Amino acid sequence: MRDRLTVRSGDVELAVEVTGSGPPLLWAHGLLSSKELALDMLRHVVGIHRVAVYDQRGHGESSASGEFGLDALAADLAAVMHALGWERAVLGGDSMGAAVVLEVARRDPAAVRSLVVDRPAFGDEPRPALVDDARFIRREGLPAWVDWKLGAATAPERRLLDSRYAAMWRAQDGASIAAAYDAVSAWVQPLDDLAAITAPAVVRGCADDPIHPLALARRLARALDADLLESTRLEALDPERDARAVEMAVRRAGA
Numbered sequence: 001m002r003d004r005l006t007v008r009s010g011d012v013e014l015a016v017e018v019t020g021s022g023p024p025l026l027w028a029h030g031l032l033s034s035k036e037l038a039l040d041m042l043r044h045v046v047g048i049h050r051v052a053v054y055d056q057r058g059h060g061e062s063s064a065s066g067e068f069g070l071d072a073l074a075a076d077l078a079a080v081m082h083a084l085g086w087e088r089a090v091l092g093g094d095s096m097g098a099a100v101v102l103e104v105a106r107r108d109p110a111a112v113r114s115l116v117v118d119r120p121a122f123g124d125e126p127r128p129a130l131v132d133d134a135r136f137i138r139r140e141g142l143p144a145w146v147d148w149k150l151g152a153a154t155a156p157e158r159r160l161l162d163s164r165y166a167a168m169w170r171a172q173d174g175a176s177i178a179a180a181y182d183a184v185s186a187w188v189q190p191l192d193d194l195a196a197i198t199a200p201a202v203v204r205g206c207a208d209d210p211i212h213p214l215a216l217a218r219r220l221a222r223a224l225d226a227d228l229l230e231s232t233r234l235e236a237l238d239p240e241r242d243a244r245a246v247e248m249a250v251r252r253a254g255a
Contacts, residue, residue, distance in 0.1 A: 001019065002017050002018065002019045003017070003018040003019070004016070004017050004018075005018075005083065007054070007079050007080050007083040008079070009057070009072075009075055009076040009079035009080075010072065010075065011063075012057045012062060012063035012065050012076070013062060013063045014054045014055065014056075014057065014062045014063075014076055014079070014080060015035065015054060015055045015060060015061035015062050016035070016052060016053070016054040016080055016083070016084075017035055017039065017052070017053055017054070018050065018051065018052045018084065019039070019046050019050075019051055020045070020046030020047065020048075020049055020050050020051040021046075021047075021049075021050055022047075022048045022049040022050055022255070023049055023050065023089075023090060023113065023255035024049065024050045024052070024084070024086045024088075024089040024090065024113075025042075025045065025049040025050065025051050025052070025089060025090040025091075025092060025250065026052045026053075026077065026080065026081055026084075026086065026089045026090070026091055026092070027041075027042060027051065027052070027053050027091075027092045027093060027094075027097070028054075028056065028073075028077055028091075028092070028093035028094075028096075028097030028098075028100045028101055029053065029055075029056060029059070029093070029094060029095075029096075029097050030093075030094045030095025030096045030097050030098075030119075030121070031056075031095060031096040031121075031177070031180055031181070031184060032059070032165075032168070032169050032172060032177060033056075033059070033094070033095070033097075033168070034055055034059055034060040034168055035053040035054055035055045035060060035061075036060070036168075037164075037165075037168065038053040038094075039051070039053050040239060040243065041094070041242055041243055041246050042243070042246060042247075042250075043243045044243050044244065044246075044247035045246065045247055045250050048250075048251075049090065049250070049255070052080065052084055052086075052089075054076075054077075054080050056073065056076065056096070056097070056100075057072070057073065057076055057176070058172075058173055058176025058177065058179065058180055059172060059173075059176070060172075064173045064175065064176045065176055065179070066175070066176070066179045067179070067183075068179055068180040068182075068183035068184060069183060070099060070100070070103050070187050070189075071103075073096075073100045073103075074100055074103040074104050074107065076100075077091075077100055077101065077104050078104060078108070081111065087111065088110070088111055088112065088113050089111070089112070089113055090112075090113045090114050090115075090116065090250065090253060090255060091104060091105060091111075091112050091113075091114075091115055091116070092115070092116030092117075092118060092246075092249075092250065092253075093116070093117070093118065094118035094119050095118075095119055095120070095121045095211070095212060096121060096122065096180075096184060097118075098117045098118055098119065098120040098121070098122075099120065099121070099122040099123070099184075099187060099189060101115060101116075101117065102115075102117060102120075102189060102194065102197070102220075103189065105197045105199065106189075106193055106194060106196055106197055109196050109197055109198060109199065112197070112199040113199065113254075113255055114199050114200040114201065114202075114253035114254050114255065115197065115199050115200070115201040115202070115224070115226075115253060116201070116202050116204075116246075116249045116250055116253050117201060117202070117203040117204070117217075117220055117224070117226070118203075118204045118246060118249060119204055119205065119206055119209070119212035119217070119236060120203065120205070120212060120216055120217055120220055121184075121211055121212050121213075121216075122184055122187040122188075122189065123188075123189055123191070123216045123219065123220055124188060124189060124190055124191050124216075124219065125188065125216075126185060126186050126187070126188055127184065127185050127187075128185050128186075129185070130181050130182075130184060130185035131181065131182060131185045133145065133178075133181045134178045134179070134181035134182040134185075136148065137174055137177060137178040137181065138174075138175075138178050141174060142169070142170060142172060142174035142177060142178075143170045146166055146169045146170050149161070149169075150162060150166060156234060157233065157234065157237060160234070160237035160238060161237065164237065164239060191219060191220070191223040192223075194220075194223045194224055195223075197224060200226075200253055200254050201221075201224040201225075201226035201227070201253060202226055202227045202228075202229060202249045202250075202252045202253040203217050203218075203220050203221040203224065203226045203227070203228050203229070204217065204228075204229040204230075204231065204245060204246075204249050205217025205218065205221075205228065205229070205230055205231075206230070206231055206232060206233050206235075206236050207230055207231070207232050207233075208232055208233050209232075209233040209236065212236075214230065217230075227252050227253075229245065229248065229249055229252070231245050
């Protein structure tokens with residue numbers, strides 16, 4: 001059974017779902033993703049944790065937004081945690097969400113039982129090329145951008161992307177996603193700033209994924225003194241293998 005609630009954070013409303021039983025775990029999904037996909041990734045975790053997921057601002061059932069500063073997204077996660085009455089929780093996030101949980105953990109280390117940093121995309125260096133994605137979406141529209149991305153993928157990747165992601169991507173709010181790409185291109189989290197995080201942590205990286213560079217995952221693992229799990233891009237795109245890898249990361253991080 002899933003409990004559903006709406007949480008206000010500033011001028012946006014966030015759609016939240018909670019399910020499972022056990023120590024609390026709050027997960028932040030990545031850019032263009034959704035709480036539904038996050039729950040699918042966490043399918044093997046709901047038996048060992050009380051899991052909360054939410055649609056990030058500008059995604060899914062949450063409010064559209066033009067503001068995607070890291071401060072705003074960290075405040076969103078903190079607002080969800082507060083609304084749930086959780087003083088401490090396992091924090092996890094993938095891609096964009098990985099940067100969000102790192103920022104929350106940096107600001108409030110006492111709120112973190114353990115940390116799962118899954119396929120980080122943003123860290124100690126900006127990603128200026130992502131501005132091109134924002135321009136494309138504004139010029140051609142989000143559905144055309146999805147077709148462009150699918151066309152650039154290898155055949156095995158295209159099958160997995162089309163079956164798991166494409167419809168979800170096309171359904172997102174194009175203006176919000178363009179604003180998100182503009183903002184995250186400039187996100188920087190200096191590694192020295194992570195020294196305040198002392199909770200047990202696990203970082204998962206992909207060996208052949210330019211969106212989620214393995215080199216970044218390795219740098220973050222060193223900075224956090226964290227375990228590092230490595231997988232391939234195809235493994236991360238496959239639903240069951242992805243879910244098993246996330247389960248392993250959560251179990252290693254501990255409660």
